[in-house]
Amino acid sequence: MQYFDLSRQYNLNDILTPFLSLEDLSQHEWYLAKISVDYDCLTDEDLVEGSITLKSHHNVQIELAWLILDNGHELQVLFKGIETSVSEQTLVIVKGARLVDEEGQELSAQALSLWIDGTLLNMLPHIRKEIKSRLNLWDYVDYDV
Template sequence: MQFFDISRQFNLSDILTPFKTLEDLSHQEWILSKVRVDHDCLADSEMIEGQAVLKSNQNIQIELEWLIQDTGHELQVLFKGIETAAVSETLVVVKGAQLIDVDQQLLSSQALSLWIDGTLLPLMPNIRKEIKARLNLWDYVEYDG
């Protein structure tokens, strides 16, 4: 029989969502599950942005915001807030788990960003090619004449 401390207020999602450390996430297999493109064809912006959803074999999802930068000789995929300067909005969302550190405290977004840059992205060496392969970049090219 399981007892709960009724003096505490419980959030049902806290009970049902597993707690994972970054070490736990490192031992899972990750795939690129979905790519979304956010581009306003009517605007003058040459920036192509979107979201990549990475999914693990234990049904945990990490949503990363990305943008494509033209370096002059290639289109480079950069992850916003990880490989670019972070802005005020949330750029990384984790679903299916609550991330904690070794002291059982909720993980900071800065620690998660460092883990993504140093561990997750090297685990998926072809992720940039996969994102570009799922885009039809001809939709974003300006035609002359």
């Protein structure tokens, strides 16, 4: 049973949301839980963008923004703010946990991006194929008739 000092004010979110390190997250099993596409077919924009939600077996979620680029011979899936130079907006959202470093301080966005690029994406080697397979890419490709 857990007891609380009623003379203090508590933020319920601080009590219910676990504090996790990147090492803790590395121990989780991750899977693709949701994919969304943001595409305006009324414009001449060649980019297909969207987001994915990765979920762990401990109910932690990481939302990543992605885009698809045509490099001439294949369609590449890149994660915005991690594999692209876009950094002026938040492109990674973590739900279900508060991330801290070894000293217990809140984790920086740069450290989280490095972990996602170096660890999380390696734990999901087929994530790009999964994104492509869930899209009907023929809707976004120009071809000669």
